[in-house]
Amino acid sequence: MxxxxxxxxxxxxxxxxxxxxxxxxxxxxxxxxxxxxxxxVQRRRSRRLSREIPKRFRNIGFEREPLPSIARTAPDVVRAVRRFCDRIDEMLDRGEGMWFLGSPGTGKSHLAYLISQAALAANRSVAIYTGPRLLDEIRRTYDDDTPGATLDLIDRLTNVELLHVEDLAVARPTDWVLEQLYNIVNGRYENEKSIVFTCDLTGDAEEGSGAIDPRWLARHITDRNFSRLVEMCGDPQMLFGADNRQAVYKPHAWES
Incomplete structure (x- = not known):
């Protein structure tokens, strides 16, 4: 296959x-x-990027669990994702994106992968990375003897039709990280290319509020990156609730 x-x-x-x-x-x-x-040409270049949907998220669908369960707690979010998927060509042609913000285990990744799955089914070029792996790929080009390897990778990440980033805020925000993130985000912003990303930031750690505050992300990735992402993706799709991964956890024999 x-x-x-x-x-x-x-x-x-x-x-x-x-x-x-x-x-x-x-x-x-x-x-x-x-x-x-x-x-x-763009599709051929994008084949060198990571585009494989992880096994856990393959063949997911709106009628298959856990989507019906997610729809019961976040019906508006699931409807918004379904509309996006139904109009995938139009949304990608316009450079529209979507982002998912909330607590861990609430279905953010499932919803984001539905969009990537729809884009791949429509024969659109897609790149899929976690935040840390994306940065690792860029670092690796520094050891490549090929002239312009880093610029070539940034160019491909900038021009692929859909860039999907899981856990955008996981990476430690060093100056180098923020510079690479800006190169990618700004490039996609200027070229009107779609981006979908998830983020687990769930409140102001200093204030200990526990409330989901989208502006917290700006403090993590800088205002200039945040501003561009908001214009590209609109308001975040917010997901509240308990961690479903822990809900299905079964203790091992030695833990009981």
Whole structure:
């Protein structure tokens, strides 16, 4: 299956070529680039990015658990995600995004992966990373002898049609981290590319309020990153409630 997916050629969205990005005029004995050429080039470049949905989140659906349970506690959020998925091409063409904020174990990742799944099903280019792994990938390019390796990776992360980042606020916000995050966020902002991300920040740690405050993220990733993400993704989709992972936890024999 993996080999089949890697050799898959997306059809031409304009129905002008065979999906390869070139049109052959046999009568004139010449060939030229199709309208879809830039999109095909971008898809080929994006294959070098991480695009695999983790096993736990594969083949999820709105009618399969845990989505019905999430819908009972956050019906408006699930409806918003369903609308996004139903209009996936329109949303990605417009560079619209979505972000999920709340306490751990409330379904943020399931909802975000529904969007990535819809984008992949629509043959759109997708990159999927956790926050720490994304930064590790950038660090690794520093050891690459290929000239411009770091810039090439940032360029691909900037131009992929959908960037999905899990746990955006996990990474320690050093100056280097914030600089790389800005390069990616600002690049996507300027090119009107969609981003979907999740975040576990659940309140002001200093005040100990326990309330979900979206502005807390600005203090973690800087105002300039936060401002761009809010314009791209709108208000956060808020998820409250108990940690469902702990609810299904069964103690081991030696713990009882």
């Amino acid at each position: 993996a080999a089949e997916q890697s050799n898959y050629v997306a059809p031409c969205p304009y129905e002008l070529c065979d999906g390869g990005g070139m049109i052959v005029d046999w009568d004139a004995n010449e060939s030229y680039r199709c309208r879809c050429w830039p999109e095909q």
